[in-house]
Amino acid sequence: MAREYEPVESPDETTVFAYHDLTPPTTADVYRAHRTVSEYLPQTPLVRCEWLSAELDADVYLKREDTLPTGAFKVRGGVNLVSRLSEEFRERGLIAASTGNHGQSVAYAGREFDVPVTICLPEDANPGKVRAMERFGAEITYHGDDYDEARSHAERLATEEGYRYVHSANESELVAGVGTGGIEIVEELPDVDACLAPIGGGSCASGYCLTVGELTDADVVGVQSRAAPAAYRAWRDGHLAPHDTMETTAEGLATRVPFALTQEILREKLDDFLLVEDDAINPAIKRLLEEEHVLMEGACATAVVALMDHHERFKDKTVVLPVSGRNLAVEKLGRIIGDSHATSPE
Ligand SMILES: *Cc1c(COP(=O)(O)O)cnc(C)c1O
Secondary structure (H helix, E strand, C coil), X not given: CCHHHCEECCCCCCCEXXXXXXXXXXXHHHHHHHHHHHHHCCCCCEEEXXXXXXXXXXXXXXXXXXXXXXXXXXXXXHHHHHHCCCHHHHHHCEEEECCCHHHHHHHHHHHHCCCCEEEEECCCCCHHHHHHHHHCCCEEEECCCCHHHHHHHHHHHHHHHCCEECCCCCCHHHHHHHHHHHHHHHHHCXXXXXXXXXXXXCHXXXXXXXXXXXXXXXXXXXXXXXXXXXXXXXXXXXXXXXXXXXXXXXXXXXXXXXXXXXXHHHHHHCCEEEEECHHHHHHHXXXXXXXHCCCCCHHHHHHHHHHHHCHHHHCCCEEEEECCECCCCHHHHHHHHHHCHHHCCC
């Protein structure tokens, strides 16, 4: 076992390594990331949502992060991190554990920069997502019955083989990369009043805090499902304790543990944090599909629900919400379209 690659103590319940700098990035770091990310990824459209604008008597814009390759905003972070990887890790390769968009982001960035990538998954991982990661050239390793077991396996392999373990939130370069979407918002819509961000690990909201929050008068407002409120509790109460329950249907937000780096940013800079009912998420996905023909994951639908729950607050305001991802499993989509007729007035 190579000693220099052994885990070091983390302020939260996750595993970090010596190369994880837990100092939050600055707005200047996000600008630096923007120069890199804009070379490799297209700027995403910021499109007025006519339905929500009319419904809420507001100017609501969708930041179409679903148009990125991989279909989710996280690839901005992956590209930035891998572009700055040291020579040593370029050869050894990257490892991550993810059943979803984080894994796809690392796999995509690895292919872009010609760095080998291993993704650890639980045995019952969603085959659609596995196919996407394989298409990006990642090696898939199955281990265990759930995400936590797969994650422990990834950490063990990182220690033994000296792979660069890419954490899903405690990575300054990931957060800076994700923030580049916020720079695009600021440049196109400097008069924005509020920017909503679904929060799982907190990289998306942190990125918007460092850009939209710092460079405009807008409030950055986090959103989480009441059924998985780990980050909300940690933010509100100032701790990093894991939360027992985690039952949300929005897999992009299914995190039990609050993360040290993103919590530090959110505690200082996030203006507000709203919780929504979990059973309102699927009907919101269906409405967006019906009214705008935009397909979104449950994670971003939480922001739509928050907007509707708090319509008085956002009336007459210019509001941005990211379509943070489009990787909704087709079986799930079928159930959503099939079972929520009651939400549609027609
Ligand atoms: C990961 C993810 C989120 C949550 O982002 P964090 O940076 O983990 O807070 C929201 N939406 C989608 C689609 C995601 O993949």
